[in-house]
Amino acid sequence: MKRRDFFTAASSMLLPVMVDGFGVKSFAKSSGLVQSLMKTAALNTDRIVVIVYLSGGNDGLNTVIPLEHYSDYYGLRSNIAIPENQVLGLSGNLETGLHPVMTGMREMYNQGKLAIVHSVSYPNPNLSHIRSTDIWMTGVDSEQFSSSGWAGRYLNDRFQGYPLNYPNNEMEDPLAVQIGPMGTTTLLGTTQSMGISIKDPTTFYQLIGSQVPSDTDLPCCDAGDLIGYIRQQQLSAVGYAAEIKAAADAGRNLAVYPDASLGNDLAEQLKIVARLIHGGLKSKIYYVEMGGFDTHAGQVTNVNTDGVHAQLLKKLSDGIAAFQNDLKLQGTEDKVIGMTFSDFGRRATSNASKGTDHGVGAPMFVFGTGIKRQVVGTNPDLVNGLLPVNPQSWETNRDIKMQIDFRRVYADILNDWFGTASSKTDQLLFKNFKTTSLFSDTVQTIASGAWPNPEIWSNGRVPSSVEKIVVNAGHIIEVGQNITAKNLQVDGELKFLGDFNVNITG
């Protein structure tokens, strides 16, 4: 750990250290304090987040299928519903399953490397692609605007003075790498993009010299020669080209990815990301994307498990599973997590064109060995959990109500994965967002209320008997049942509504 990192890490704990009158310098590396500090934020300097953008608005209900509400599910969308017996079951989670093509991600779930965050959205949802995507990327309330992206602000803050004073000894590599033809708002800092972008996989392989450009769309004669030349220059103008090439040369893909002939763009992008990670590129954030999720019509064929959406989900699942396997074989698995997001969810009710229109809540996936829990929130309640809450008779199109604000996931990534001070995270996200405990083995209360109300728990679920539980100060939790927990710490108050027991299994 570098000195500066140490001080950064220590800063949040600096007060007790200094009050006790000890100079930080006096601690040897082996001291208990230093060891404990090293286990906190500063250790996270090599951590990486891969952001996967599913452009168009993914249909959550046909991705993560609420088996426990299957008949309601079927009733809302019989013309596109996945047959119950074909839904992929999940180990230890009978209530939920995945689309039949998602075998790769099902395997990841069963290995504890995939988390499902249910019904993610934000208050007052906007159903415009561009605006809603902008909200997701900038991380603002739906009535607010920001000219910077959430991840860009984070990088802007963590690597101050970029790009003027970079590369330097603290950071030799690009802060973030995007593969895609247009810079994403997600990575925009306060004045510019904090990442470099590589137009597409072909460009990457040209950049590292393993593929000779073979432009097929060049005009004839001198104009074609000039355009080809300028494209070459554009290629070499990619920021940090030398660092990227060095990492690409040092890194290798060890897993088998979907064959190039299958046209899995996401897999091609993730393959590059894995290679760069293996090659030691120190970039903190990678951003990849795949399009086509705006499935207003014909998302299934005459067979409900086939069609455009199935093809997309297969690419998604195959791509992410190959990537995760690659990281495992490389030995880089523990420092990488990934997350998916999309413009918005789609309607719970299908339309007559075998498609779904723009909607609200939808699941996010978070993947990697760093997650500490696999389910946040519950399957959407397809009877009482729909919008409008009290529909008029003509309001037959129903939406899935939000359970989890997407910025809670962002906050967990910034706080718990990157080790950002929570006050700083609040600043980056413009306000405080409660944890979802994605990266914590402890469930905590986020509000007062009745014990069986999932909304008062950080993970959006009523704690099971194997959870470690904290009732936070200021919260009054009404208990009308016997409780079993692995551990229970009460900083707030348990208000027993009768003669009930608490059983701690330790």
Add this chain to the structure above:
Amino acid sequence: MAYLDTYTAPLTASTAAHLLRRATFGPTNQEIVDFTGKTATQAVDLLISNASYRASPPPPVEMDETRADAGQEFLTKPFDGSRTYEYFLWVRYWWIGLMTEQNGHPSVLEKLTAFWQNHFVVAQSSLGDYRFPDRYLRLLRANAMGNFRTMTIAITKDPGMLVFQNGNANTKESPNENYARELQELFTVGQKDFAGNANYTEDDVKAAAKVLTGWQDVNLWAAGSTSIGSVFTPSRHDVSNKTFSGKYNNTVIAGRSGATAGDEEVADLIDMLLRHPQTPKFICRKLYRWYVNSNVTQEIEDNVITPLATFFASAGNNYAIPPVLKRLLTSDIFFDNRNVGALVKSPAEFMIGMMRHLNQPVPDITTEFAPFRRMMQFQEWGMNTMQLRFLDQPLVFGSVPYYQTGYSKNWINGTTLGIRGAHTDAMVYPWLEIKPGYMLGIDFYKWIREIQPNFSDVAGTPAIPCEELFAQFSKNFFALELPESQKNFLIDTIMMRSVPRSTWIFELNKYRAAPTDAGWRNAVIGRCQALMKYMFRMAEYQVF
């Protein structure tokens, strides 16, 4: 195809655009409409005659609005050495303003003047005195469409040139050969012919230097002086006969004395240089590289350069410039497909062409000098960072991309691409306020309203599809028609971000119904911005 035969097909939008892109710094869409349907001859005649509209534009003024003398003409005032930097800028802004303005009368004048500026180079950095580049520029503008002989004589005696090429230090006692060499190597005969044979000898340089003795500039940096000029001093002049080599048919220029000796010998010298068969070829080759294609093959040399040069020097034409320009710009070879998009835009064609394509008005230099300055500052600084500095080239050779191997490719590298992108981004995401109510750049709101008929009538008038918007936004944008695959990529991936194209109709109608709704407005304009930003940064936009 006969190379120099006149192109007879009536101009289409695409051939009219090609002509205007090359003959000027880039057309507006309206100019392309105006020129469509004309013959090449009619079109070039008009481009030539339109030069008269700006023969005597109003002079540059002090553009620093914080000064008491803001708005005042300064070139008529006594020399002020403390303002050399700014005044030189104002002179350059003045010229760039003339290149940029859209007055409805597109003309060859400024582009041709820029050619001569790159040919008869005088670099301000060795002068300092702002009056010298001003005078030099006026000389070029006045002679650009005149006679090459007259211009060469005039530039030889130009005080700026006398300083820049040390003619002022050239005396019979100690000849300075600098100008005598460049006059031959760069301005007239050229160093070598197309086959690589030397066009003159070292002794010819010495002889020419003797002819040129005796000239000096007047009042460079003279505080308080109200005029500049050049003077011939008979006592500094070498009166001996000057004998030239066989390259010039062993011409002897008779030594003269007295006040008229300088003019008489210069005239003889230029006559001799222009009799050299390589001179018209050298100039025509350079014009071809400027206007048509930097790649001059043996085929082009034989079929275009040689006959054009013969015409240029012919008794009937006698080095008149406009007829040569006209023959070149109306020729079959000029309109040949292989020459469309065959040059990389110089920073001037890039920046000025962008302003003209986007109809960015130039404020009046006399009455709106501060807004004028803001706009020209953006342009001048942009070109500067892209490696073009008008009136102040790095070397007497002119800008590197007009002579170095690779020619116009030399404009492009990682840095200049980044700078080019930053300047086009400034059009897509406007940030520079020229004056209240005038943000430099694209007003997408206005543009969409122009394209969408009956904007507010959502129920009665269908929304224009995204293909139509793309067609409008990309109209006359690229020198070459894009392949369908690229058009589809631009629409589907860049503009629509891989959502179905029909989404555009939905969003546009939402915006039409609620134009003040920031969400729908941003949705629609965001797509337009993404498209324009990307197109501006494409390699295809860099060529013309």
